[in-house]
Amino acid sequence: MHLFRLILLAVLCICLFSGMASAYVYLELPQVLEPGLSFKAGVTATNDTPLAAAWKVSYSLQVNHAFYNIQPPDPVLGSDHAIGARSWTVFNGKTIEQGSLTDGLDYTDASTDWFNDGITEAFQYIDLGRPLNMTRMAYTSGDANHAWRVDIAVSLDDKTYTPVPDAQGVDIHQKWGRNEIPLRQSVKGRYIRLRYHNNGEKVPVLRMPVSFSVYDGVSDEKWDIPKVGEVIGSGDFQLKIAANSVSTAPISLNKTLPSGMYLLAVKMESKASRQLILRHVMVLPQPMNSVSPESRFGINASNPEWAPILRRLGVGWVRFENMKWPFVSPEPGKYYFDGTVKPWVVKFDEIYNNYTKEGLSVLPFLFETAGYSSTAPNSVQGERRYFYPPKNDADYAEFTYQVAARYGNTRHPAVDLKTSDAVSGLGYIHNFELWNEPNLNDPGWGPWVSTSTRFLEMFRAGAEGVKRADPTAKVSSAGYAGVQVKTVDELRTYTYSDGKHPIDFVDILNVHYYSGRVAPELATDDLNARQTSNIVVEDEFRNLVEWRNKTKPGMPIWLSETGYDSAGPFGTDEHTQCARLPRVIMLALSAGIDKVFVYREGGSTPSMHAASGLLRNDDTYKPSYLTYATLIRELDGVTGGAIKLPVSNKDMRLYAWKKGSDWILTGWMVEGTSKLNINLGRATVTDAFGYRSQMDLTKGIELSIYPVYIRNIADLRALKDLIR
16 A cells, blocks of 8 residues: 655745745645554655744644544634635525534535526625724635626624725626635724626526634734543654755654544744644554455445545455446447457456455456447437447346356356356356436436336346356445435336236345435435425334335345535535444434445545545545445444434434444534533543544543444443443
C-alpha cells in the first residue's frame, strides 16, 4: 500500500515586517499510514525577506474519535462569522426557508419556486448576533445558472439598511465556486441583506448561494489547539529562518499508531503573525486474515487494479458492473471474453481471475442488449439502444448461458460454446444477477425501456439460460431500485403461461436503496428510485424481510447498492458520507437483510452517484474507507439481525448484536452528541475509524454521528435489561 506525501500550503502570505515582504509555511505529512509505524511530519518555512525570522511551533497529535472538522481562523482574514449565524430567505414578503446560507454545508441552498410568468426579486438575511466591522465578504455559488445579480446592504437594527458601496449589482451569473467580494473599506453592521435580481428583468426562478462568508480580521481571534481526544504526542520548538532562505523542522513521535483517524494540530507564532493548522491523518486498518463467500459485506466495482485495496478493505464480495452483453458479443453467434470487443476492451477472464486470487467472490449483473438484438427504433442511437428488450428472449438466454458456461462450475462440449477457445467451467462465478433496476423505465434515462411484463418474460429466459449452463449457480433477481414491497411483489403475482411465477426462478432477492441528503434513520423517500413513502427505511427493510418470509422463506435478500455521495446535487460531504455509510448498512443488517454492497469503490466527481466512492478520483482514500473497514471488522461473523434497544433520546440509536455467546453494542446519534448513560463496566470500545481502546463505561460514553462498537462488556446486566 503506497503512501501519498501531501505538501500542504498553510499560509499564502504572512506579513513579517512593515516592508510587507512575505514568508510561506508548509506542513508536510502523510495522508495515510500503515498501522504500527511511528508518526513523522515536517514544518517547512520559506523566508524571502532580507531579515531573519523565527516561529514558535507548538504541535499536538490526538485521536480524532468524532472527526473534528471545524476550520481554524484564516491567518489574515480571521474567522468566518457567518457560519452558524441565523439566516433566512424571503420571497413575496414570506419567509420560505431558514439556515441554508450559514449552516456551513456546501450542499444546502435556497431557491424560489419556478414561476413561468417570471419574478423580479428575492431576499436573504443574516443576523451575525453582534455588530462587526466587516473587512471581507465572499460567497460560494449554488446553481449559478439561475443566479444573476445581488445588492448587499448592512444594518445595525434590521430596520434601516445601508447599501455597501462595493457590492451593488454584483454579477453572480455562472460564477461557480467561491467568489470574493473585496471591500475597499470596512463596513459596520449586525444584519446583512442580500437582494437577488436581474436588473428588473423577470426570470422564472432565483437560486441563491450555498454559503456567504463574513470576516473582520484577526485581532479578536483565539489560536488555541482544540482538544478532541487522547493526546498521542505534543511539544514545541523554535523554527528560525535566515534571510532569503528555507528552514525545515521535523515533528517525530516515538510512538506507533494503531488504526484510526488522528488530528495533527500545529500552532505557529511569530512577532507579526499567528496561525493554526489542522490536518487529518488516517492510519489504515490491519488486513483481515481471510474473507469468504459467507461475508455479509460487498462493494460495487469495475476497476480490477483496485482489487488489493478492496481485499484490504475487508469486503468478501464484488458486484462487477461491466458484464454487459454488447461488451462480449458484437454479432450474432460470436462471443469474446478476452477484451477484443471494441471500443470497450474489457478483459473479463483477467478481471475475474484477479478478484478470485484476492479471495473476493464476484456477483456480475448481466445487463444491456447487444446492438444486433435490440428492439430500439432507428431514431434511438448510441448507448440508449442497449436498454431496450431483445428481439427474441432466446438471444438473452444465449448470452446468460455463454457467461455462466464459461465462468460457472460446469464444463461443456465445444459444440455448445460460441467462443473461439471453447473454454468453460472456470469456476470464477457462482451467482448471476440478471439486469439492473428494470423498474426505472423512462425512455430518456431508464435502464429498461419497456414494461415490467416484458422484463419478467425475458428474465425467465435468462434465468433458465444460467441454470442450463450451471445447475449449481444461483440466480439473483435484477437489482430493483427501491426497497418497498410493492416494488418486488410482481415477482410473486405475475403468472407465466405454464402457471409458474418469476419468484420460482429467483434464488436471491436483490434491491437498492439511497437516502440522498437525508440521514438514513429519518429517510422515507428514495429519490434514486423515484419512490415516496411515509415509512422510514428501517421499517421498509423489515417489511421486505417479512414479505420474503411469507413468499419464499430462506431466500437471501441482498442490498446490492447503497451509499452516499460526498459531493454534488445528490450528496453532502466526506464528513457526512463517512458517518452515514456504516449507519445505513447497520440499519439494513439489523432488519434481517443478508448482504450489503456499498456503491462504490471509487469516485469523487460532483454529479449523481459519481461522488459515492470510497476512493477519490486521484486514488486517495476518503474517510468512508475507514468507517466501512471498521464496520466490517467489528461485525464480521455476526449472523441474523440485531435488537433495536429502547432509548428516550429520539436522536440516539442503539443495537445489540449476538456473535456466538458474546454481545456487541453499537450506538450513534442521528445528529448532535449525547451521553449514553448505561453502566457497562469495563469494555473494549472501537470508534468509527477503527481506533480501539479499553474503557471504563461505569459513567457511560459520549455518542456522536460516528458509530461506536462496544464489545467484551464486563457488566451485561444493564444491556440485558434493555434487551428484555
